[in-house]
């Protein structure tokens with residue numbers, strides 16, 4: 001099947017930023033997967049020497065299968081550039097990520113990078129975050145306690161009354177690469193992402209939330225006609 005033209009345009013523009021010898025973070029999701037394929041093609045065509053750290057087992061497997069050199073983040077240590085997708089991008093380049101269930105490793109890899117570039121189709125652009133359910137990675141131990149503490153934290157922020165749903169894969173609990181669970185917070189709109197991020201991070205059973213604040217340096221938005229718009 002042909003890749004989505006908007007996602008392909010964004011992926012190609014991001015891959016054009018890659019220089020020989022770079023250490024790269026490879027994102028997760030459908031847009032990032034298109035990027036990995038484009039990157040592998042370019043690396044082979046130009047005989048680029050690259051070192052890559054992946055944000056999920058799925059991305060690591062794909063990159064390896066396509067001939068890219070994938071190492072652990074600790075082996076690569078620090079990255080020149082991470083290219084990843086997003087579920088929502090707001091005007092401040094704050095992101096919601098985690099739709100693919102990989103936001104824990106994605107945030108660590110992005111934090112270990114000199115530059116984070118997001119690639120997305122126009123549907124990801126929002127005025128305010130929150131229409132996309134906010135993913136929160138949660139330990140299995142005390143899962144229901146953590147869900148209760150999240151609900152209390154939302155109430156304290158006048159955000160009560162919204163669904164806090166466990167993510168399922170088919171009819172079983174979704175389990176992340178790290179063996180944790182995911183709760184999706186159906187908040188509709190997030191007026192104060194910074195306050196929400198701090199409140200969630202303070203809850204003991206919360207491993208990581210999908211708000212990426214101040215981490216994205218450039219968003220490349222692809223269009224169906226093959227053009228791109230750059231937001232920074």
Ligand code: DER
Pocket residue numbers: 027028029030031032084085086087088096097098099100101102103106
């Ligand atoms: O899970 C993630 O963070 C992915 O990057 C997701 O946000 C974007 O996935 P998509 O490119 O398939 O829309």
